[in-house]
Structure formats: C-alpha cells, structure tokens
Amino acid sequence: MKEIKILTTKASKDYELLDSGDGEKLERFGEYVLRRPDPQALWGKGLEEKVWKAADASFLRTGESGKWKRRENMANEWFMEINNLKFLIKPTAFKHTGLFPENEPNWEWIVDKIKNQKSKVKVLNLFGYTGGATLAALSAGAEVTHVDGSKSAITWARQNAEASGLAGQPVRWIEDDARKFVMREIKRGNKYDAIIMDPPAFGHGANKEIWKIEENFLPLLDSCLQILSDQPLFVLVNGYSAGYSAIAYENCLQEIKKRFGGNVESGELTIEESQSGRLLPAGIFARWN
Numbered sequence: 489m490k491e492i493k494i495l496t497t498k499a500s501k502d503y504e505l506l507d508s509g510d511g512e513k514l515e516r517f518g519e520y521v522l523r524r525p526d527p528q529a530l531w532g533k534g535l536e537e538k539v540w541k542a543a544d545a546s547f548l549r550t551g552e553s554g555k556w557k558r559r560e561n562m563a564n565e566w567f568m569e570i571n572n573l574k575f576l577i578k579p580t581a582f583k584h585t586g587l588f589p590e591n592e593p594n595w596e597w598i599v600d601k602i603k604n605q606k607s608k609v610k611v612l613n614l615f616g617y618t619g620g621a622t623l624a625a626l627s628a629g630a631e632v633t634h635v636d637g638s639k640s641a642i643t644w645a646r647q648n649a650e651a652s653g654l655a656g657q658p659v660r661w662i663e664d665d666a667r668k669f670v671m672r673e674i675k676r677g678n679k680y681d682a683i684i685m686d687p688p689a690f691g692h693g694a695n696k697e698i699w700k701i702e703e704n705f706l707p708l709l710d711s712c713l714q715i716l717s718d719q720p721l722f723v724l725v726n727g728y729s730a731g732y733s734a735i736a737y738e739n740c741l742q743e744i745k746k747r748f749g750g751n752v753e754s755g756e757l758t759i760e761e762s763q764s765g766r767l768l769p770a771g772i773f774a775r776w777n
Contacts, residue, residue, distance in 0.1 A: 493754070512529060523547065
C-alpha cells in the first residue's frame with residue numbers, strides 16, 4: 489500500500505503555532521505573535537477570542553492584498569531562529585513573513601543527505617525566496633547556487649545567510665528566471681548533485697516572464713534532468729496553493745527514479761499546534777534520493 493508521509497514542524501524556542509481555525513492562524517515568531525488568514529484552517533478555533541485579539545499584529549485583507557494592524561512600538565522587522573538558522577521576519581502586504589516554517593523537516597532532510605558526503609555537493613535551489621533551503625545546504629557543507637526572480641528576495645536571503653554565520657560559505661546569488669537559468673546551464677555544461685525547487689502556482693521571472701505551474705513545471709523538471717550529475721544525491725520539490733496532490737508531484741519525479749534508481753516519496757507539510765497537537769496543513773512535497 490502506498491504510504492503518504494506527513495512532515496511536521498513542532499514548536500521551538502522562536503516559533504510556535506498557538507492556534508488555528510475559522511480561516512486564520514495565530515503564530516509566534518520570536519517575541520511577536522501574529523494573526524493572519526489561512527484558508528486551510530476550516531475548523532473552529534481552540535483558544536478564546538481574547539487570546540487572538542491580544543496578537544501584536546493582525547493582517548486585514550483588502551482586495552487581493554491587505555495591511556497589518558500593529559501594536560504601537562512593534563518593530564517593523566526582527567530576527568528569529570529556527571533549526572539553528574536565523575531569519576529576518578518582515579510582515580508583507582501579502583500576509584507573508586519571509587519564513588515558511590513548515591519546511592523545517594525538509595531542511596533537516598537536506599542536511600542529513602549532504603553532511604556525510606566525502607566530496608563537495610553542488611546544490612541548485614530554484615525559486616529560492618529568502619533562502620531556507622540554501623542556508624540548510626550551506627550549513628551541511630554544500631556549494632549552493634541560489635536562483636530567484638526577485639532582487640528583494642535575494643537581498644533578504646543574503647541577510648539571512650549573514651545572520652546565520654554562513655555568508656563566507658560557497659554560494660552564488662542569481663537574480664534570474666528559473667527556466668532561462670537552467671537552459672543556460674545546459675548550454676554551459678554545468679552539473680548539480682542536488683536540485684531543490686519551490687515553484688509557485690503563478691509568478692513572474694526577473695524580467696516579468698510569466699510562470700504558470702500547469703504549463704511550465706514539467707518542462708522545467710525535464711530540463712533539470714539534463715543538469716543532474718552522473719551520480720546525483722537528491723531532488724526536492726515543494727508545492728503551495730496550486731491545487732495539486734503530492735502524488736502528482738511524486739509521479740513527475742518517477743522519470744528520475746527510472747534513470748538513477750533510488751526512492752521517491754511524497755506527502756504533506758504540516759505545523760503542529762502547541763496547545764492541542766492538531767496539525768495545520770501547510771503544503772505538499774515530493775522528493776527523490
């Protein structure tokens with residue numbers, strides 16, 4: 489019988505999911521508690537409304553974006569630590585904070601796969617955002633190429649690397665469209681031992697190239713096959729808000745298994761409420777190694 493894995497981020501010193509429900513979640517990032525929408529939280533809240541109202545900042549949706557209502561004297565940005573890595577938290581107009589804590593189990597998996605390799609592992613992180621996977625790979629001793637179409641995201645990732653004490657590690661920061669970069673790497677003959685990607689459902693490249701996952705994901709994955717080394721270590725794909733099952737991503741990785749052997753697994757990324765132990769679905773993943 490096919491086993492679907494459930495990876496879970498639990499409460500730690502600087503991060504905690506306090507409660508969720510009625511389309512919202514209540515989280516602690518370092519010293520501040522944030523209240524923001526989450527459509528996966530279909531159930532009722534566990535904590536009293538007065539606890540929710542005591543949040544340091546609440547996200548108020550207005551149309552496709554929104555704004556944060558903050559307490560007086562609250563910092564606009566601050567650092568916190570998760571999985572021994574430091575992240576700059578900056579609540580944005582699209583409810584995000586710069587950190588997706590549900591990825592912590594995947595970061596641990598990345599470290600585990602890299603740390604005992606005898607030779608330097610070359611990692612390509614596509615749609616790298618603020619660098620969680622990049623920092624994990626660097627901390628394990630890898631050489632990383634971090635690609636994102638947003639200049640501000642790359643700046644943010646570099647700040648996280650510096651704060652985590654990893655600025656001196658071998659990393660290239662590339663502002664580019666993921667598809668165009670991979671095609672150039674094919675022409676240059678460059679190879680990677682591991683590829684990580686967090687493709688959005690919809691987005692834009694560095695020069696406003698339109699990305700649609702239903703049209704562009706499989707061609708990109710096929711191109712990535714051409715830049716894998718002769719003995720690759722792993723390929724990891726995460727997914728959010730695209731409406732796909734983790735099994736769909738797993739099926740896409742079967743071609744890698746046919747070529748190199750190994751194992752493919754998939755499942756859900758979740759966050760555990762510290763009060764109740766209830767799991768909040770936060771994304772999907774598929775990975776080959």
